[in-house]
Amino acid sequence: MNSSAPLPVLDVRQFSVEFRSKVETVEAVSQISFVLNPGETLAIVGESGSGKSVTSLGVIGLLPTKAIQTGEILFRDPNQPDAKPLNLLALDNEERRSYRGGIISMIFQEPLSSLNPVYTCGNQVTEAIRLHQQVSREEAKERAIALFREVQLPDPEGIVNRFPHQLSGGQQQRVMIAMALAGNPSVLIADEPTTALDVTIQATILELLREIQQRRDMSVIFITHDMGVVAEIADRVVVMYRGHAVETAPVYELFARPQHPYTQGLLNCRPRPDQRLKRLPTVSDFMTVTTNESGELEIHSKVHSSEEEQALLEQVSPTETQAHYDALQQQAPLLTVRNLTKAFPVRRGFFSKASVLNAVDDVSFEVYPGETLGLVGESGCGKSTLSRCLLRLIEPTAGEIIFDGQSVIELDETSMRQLRRRMQIIFQNPYGSLNGRQTIGAALMEPMIIHNLYDSEEARRDRAVDLLNRVGLDSSALGRMPHEFSGGQRQRICIARALACEPSFIICDESVSALDVSVQAQVLNLLKDLQKEFGLTYIFISHDLSVVKFVSDRIMVMNSGHIEEMGPADAVYNHPQEEYTRQLIESIPTAKLDSIKARQAEKELVG
Amino acid sequence: LVNCGSPTDTTTSEVDPAAAPEGGAETTALVYGSGGQPVNLEPGNITDGNSIIVQQQIYDRLIDFEPGTTDLVPSLAEEWTSSEDGLTWTFTLREGVMFHDGTEFNAEAVAFNINRWWDPEFEFGYRDAGRLYEIWGYLFGGERGSEDSILADVVVTGDYSLDLVLNQPFAALPAALASGYFGIASPTAIQAGTDYGTPSGAAIGTGPFVFEEWRSGDRIVLSANPEYWNEGFPVEEQLVITFVEDPAARLAQLRAGTLDFTVDLTPDQLAEIEGDTNLEAVYRPSFNVGYLALNPSYEPLATPEVRQAIAMAINKPAIVEAFWGELGLTDGHFTPPSMEEYQSAAVDDYEYNPDTARQMLADAGYPDGFELELWYMPVSRPYFPNPKPIAEAFAAELSTIGINVTLQTKDWGAYLEDRNTPPGFQSFMLGWTGDYGDPDNFLYAHFGPGATDDIGKWEDEQVFSLLNDARAESDPDARAEMYAQVDEILFNEALRIPIVHSQPLLAKRSNISDWTPSPLGSESFEAIEKS
Amino acid sequence: MGRYIFRRLLNLIPVLFGITLLVFLFLHLIPGDPAIVMLGDRATPDQVEALRERMGLNEPLPLQYLAFLGNLVRFDLGSSIFTGVPIIREILIRWPATFELSVAAMLIALVLGIPAGVLAAVRKNSWLDNLTMSGSLIGVSMPVYWLGLLLVYLFAVNLQWLPPSGRISVDAGLSFEPITGFYLFDTLIQGDFAAFQDVLAHLALPALTLSTIPLAILARITRSAMLEVLSQDYIRTARAKGLLELRVIFKHALKNAMLPVITIVGLEFGTLLGGAILTETIFSWPGIGKWIYEGILSRDYPVVQGGVIFVATAFVLINLLVDLSYALLDPRIQYK
Amino acid sequence: MTTTTPASTQPWQRFLKQRSVQRFLQSTSGLIGLGLTLLIVLMAALAPVLRPYDPATDRNYAARLQSPGAEYLFGTDGLGRDILSQVWYGLQTSLLIGLVAVAIGMVLGVALGLLAGYFRGRLETVVGWLTDVMLAFPSILLAIAIVTVTGPSVVSVMFAVGLVQLPKFIRLTRSMVLSLREQEFVQTVRAFGATPPRIILRHIFPASLAPIVVQATLAIGTATLEAAGLGFLGLGAQPPTPELGTMLSDAFKGGYSLSSPWTILFPGLFITLTVLAFNLLGDGLRDALDPKGGR
Ligand SMILES: Nc1ncnc2c1ncn2[C@@H]1O[C@H](COP(=O)(O)OP(=O)(O)OP(=O)(O)O)[C@@H](O)[C@H]1O
């Protein structure tokens, strides 16, 4: 590449988007500016709702008509470097359309729902090809197959005739990428293309995108909320916060010397498997946000010195860890699971023999009082099924569950209900876990009513207020409805409710997966604090190994129903015994400075 | 597509399928709008008007009625005489008549038909699923072998003569045989298959029209019988009977010209007919009675005064005026006005007088009236074209003398059935159209032995013996005197209060002529001409 | 696909069994003795008893039901009490009339309803949308028979443009021979265009009447299905490809939106068959609906029994066909 | 439920502030439907006050089939009754039938749906089979069959039409329960050891209420139509109870429906208006309560 700075392909200037409705005006993106250079991957990161998708949709011209866009999006065709740049926003609909899918194309987060279910993959890709190139039907099909080969789909000829639902998630996303490549784009926008995928698949898709980008020398806008992914793929990064671009920097710069407190927060609040922090820092540890009189955001940094930062990032020493671990192991187990199996009948035909799917397959393990047992595995490996079996929310097919000396499976209805005071579960989705028609107060008091705890209404109320205070909310929440709270607050309420009956054992099934990293960090900290305070025992389920590693004393890796391996968290992470575990660990985007540097250097070389 | 042509000349009686309807709604064939589809085309096996009128076109009976009257005229029988003792009737048959299937009509054929209706053991009586030729037993006392059977034997005395031997004299026998049920069908055709008379089967008679086709639910097509014994008839080449259940739809079709003539319209449609210059209203001579029956087995109605009070409380003239207009008349006789010779001159109708009625009720021990269930028919019949509002009118009238009426109805079959199941309905509406021109058919059927189940098995020695004697009596004057006596008794009993004798409303397009409706409800269309 | 069809057919068995059971029970619950109805009201108790014996009415109900099922599998539905005509024969004659009417009504509903719904969805909240939606709302709110009467009053009686009732005029009916019983088809293959026109004219009002509800419902369903589909991710994908909006709507959205619509088409066939009872009564249409209704009024048990079982079965089968076509349209279905 | 938080606002203000109420207030069809429904209910309720008139006995044979005019605003029927007051009272009957029928169908249907959906197993199989079978009959045919067994009367019609609505409610409720019982908030309550009755009544039922209410509102329209259909076939209310469908039937069977069109025009119009009112209301409620709901 020429040393003189190349002219950017895209030059976004003072771009703003407003949504106006009768009720209110939302400024989803305000005055953001950035450039996209040829052959470059620009990542846009930020928490949910920060305006990433709106920005990208604005660039490709797919915002709904009610969105009011201002500013300029200048486009310069890299193939005609001398041509005058074109303001995409000034084009009429028809001209705008001619750029879409051709010179600028896009892939989306949910591969399955982004493909039309009633047409074959081939059909959908050839349609895109023929739209932008004058070729015959056969020719287009040839090219589609070639594209499928390029995105490394197995059996490209066969996949042409398959319907989207007949492919796995990763394959679907490859088809999406092939479709986006159909018009030989100069700019490819990828809006969270890997968020819906398992880590292992995410890794291969990222690799593929990186490879294609280099081969085709495309410019890519890559949208994500995951700093780890940024580190894996980006050349430069735009950090968005509430519609503003708060920082723009080359990727190494950003990771090495984040300037903006928000960026610092983002970088640190994601648990890193190679560290063992006492508690996770959160974005709010790094900054405070206020709005001034004119309604503009004002962000103030909280961390000014490296000592302050050091304090936030205090680590637990390995000896401490070991001591804690040993102490735990000396007790009698709280929960013992032996040869637990849960089979689901999978009916294929009316009369054909019902085959079974062992969602949980001969699983045995123990959990010690006060311990956190982490459970990881890919989507569908049986984590949730296992957790539900433990609480007998579904009946296991075979095996033994012994909780505190009682065989859970043999209990009758009434004793089971009694036992449920002591075993609790917190689910992934804080929106779905609260009954939208119940006030928070009622939700908190319901378990107490069920178990006849505290004899008066007053007492229950007091207890509810206690619980709220404990998770960092105040009594004003009692009379409010769930929808009046943010996701993080709701999850806190769920945790408070789980504590209502003073359980000794709590299963957290993906309890933080739906939350933004920063909120996730807060909730993880809270869970740790509560454990310490009440001596709780957790089974912590997540598909994210780094999160599991942060909270767990021991880790159990699950794969298609059975346990791959189990051991102390550090041991499993540092010295995985099984190939499966190794892959899982390798797929985690690490965001280590060295690897970023190495990758950038390699790219320079190739470029 | 309809009614946009000119009333072109359609006198041609040739059917020309090629001359399709293009030009206008007027059809080439003669089209009769029936109120429903026949039950079947098997003589003796039906009782409903829709079947009778179609059978009338296909079959001849031994004896027929003079058009427009109830007077008997020869048909397949040229002569009929009774022996002195009235126990043997001799019939002399018309010679040279052929069935539509080419077989010959003769005394054997008549005997075959009668045996079929009469003899439960007869080989060719298709009493499928246990069904009876119920009308026979009903008009002639019973089946062969039953005690009450009037008929004792059928004796073929020659190719064209036969005797009917009776167990008891029956003056009305020729008239009864003339009633529309007893067309003579071809024995050969009947023996040929079990689906005789159904849409997919045959219907072979000697009548003016030949059965061609029956499209279930839609139409029956008949064509002129070229061999018809009555020379010069039928006038039209083709007769199509279409089924249009709803009177409004029938009239609409008549107005649109897709029908030529139709029956069973409601009195309320008269104005519409008169308002259309292409149509003419036709009145069927009254030969029916619509009545309100009061069941004496219901305690309050056991007292004749209470029944009379009810008769007085209902403003019959006003109701008849309102619901029938000029198409109905009301009097105190159960028999229709054309039977004047059998009625008592002394009978004058009850005067409408609610005050007296209330008084009578009080005298009978019901000063505050009582509760009464009144059943009205769910179907339209010529005597009560629209039973429900009339029932409502009764209810309103009776409420003024303190009788609190609850109106009830059931589906038609159940209605007929349940009224005879003890204790029967407290009161109900029903009516009767004569089968033939003899008072026996009205009076015996309603007040004779075995005919009073629906009025609590009411018995009156005098009425019973008068009715039985009149049956045997052959002197017309003596019979008239007996029936007049019955008339008087019945008037005072007020059991079946005659409400109306109606003239059923019919209508035709003005290019239809020579249609002479029979008081009995069905007539031959052989003379009808379409111009 | 073959397996799928087979499975669906097997699934029908319990439903068909239920239909026969329900109809059988209903008819035995109806007060009144079928034997008396058959014999007429002058029959003697002995005769009634004999007939009951012969008809098997004295057997225990389960046995009667078994006998009834036995006959049913031999397509023997008995004969009408009053006319003696075998039910199955009557059904064969009358079904084409009802089917022709229902199909015509459904065609009207499809041809007008789907485009209206698509247009309304694409121009959401425009006057066109409002008009279509209010129109369809009024359509589903109207008693069909009332509309039928008004149409007859207007078009047949006052304007005299169309015949008020019946299936074919007398003359046209004389010139052709029903072969299949589907008059439109029969007149066409016999080349009798005058009769074809005549049949069409007779079909117009009843079909229009019968079509109102499905028409209105289809328009509404199509609209909401389109709106739903238009908000889907794959529509965004299609737009991101740079497709013309028309192509996005007609290729990508419509086919998906048709999926719920097709289900409704099947269900609405039931409404049509039910509505046929009323519509056929008003228009003197010689179909199954009117026949069953008359059977009910005259207590012709075998007619009601046979007719209702037939209609319900027809409905179930039509739904099956619709479901199968759904499977053709939606590649996901066979794997569910 | 019983928590008493210091309400910052009046209850009705809080009611108006609810999102669903807001959405309803923004739904044109909902508002029109609400207005129309209120009007019709008011008309039916006030019939005796506004027209002190006994439809059973007030009649005037002399004035049969009068066309609409100053004296009889809607004309008179075949019995010389004022159609306006007939319609007025008929509306009462029709509304009553619609409401009671839907109440029957809804209560039974929801109960069966809840039980079948929650407990699954054999109960679900039987209930599912029953709904499948019932749905295999065109609804009016089923209603006719039921009325044939029970005999025509207002009560039979309510019962028949109610039963016909049953499978729809069962299906709707069951499908709601099936998805709700797997939802996390229900699982959570189960995990607390709540008993099935508590789970069903406190959590599943309230959560499935919105679509049921919407369905019920729409079903009132359908039921009214179906009841009028039965009336039209002569299987509905028996005299002297005035009912709109029966009025149409009387005119049709009386043969004067075409010559005196007002005898069918007004009863039909009011059936349509009633059904329309509930359909509009149902639409509005759906916009408000169940924005993603079907149809
Ligand atoms: N069609 C729309 N109408 C109104 N507001 C909208 C619309 N689309 C987006 N917004 C608002 O714009 C803001 C930014 O949304 P955007 O989808 O860009 O967020 P995001 O950064 O992509 O978040 P996520 O990570 O959850 O995808 C949000 O507050 C959102 O509510």
Ligand SMILES: Nc1ncnc2c1ncn2[C@@H]1O[C@H](COP(=O)(O)OP(=O)(O)OP(=O)(O)O)[C@@H](O)[C@H]1O
């Ligand atoms: N009720 C059920 N009937 C049949 N199969 C089921 C059922 N529930 C779960 N499964 C199957 O069991 C397997 C394990 O599912 P489970 O929900 O436990 O996975 P998971 O590890 O929690 O996945 P995720 O990370 O996506 O939540 C999956 O293949 C799933 O399809």
Ligand SMILES: [Mg+2]
């Ligand atoms: Mg986004």
Ligand SMILES: [Mg+2]
């Ligand atoms: Mg899970």
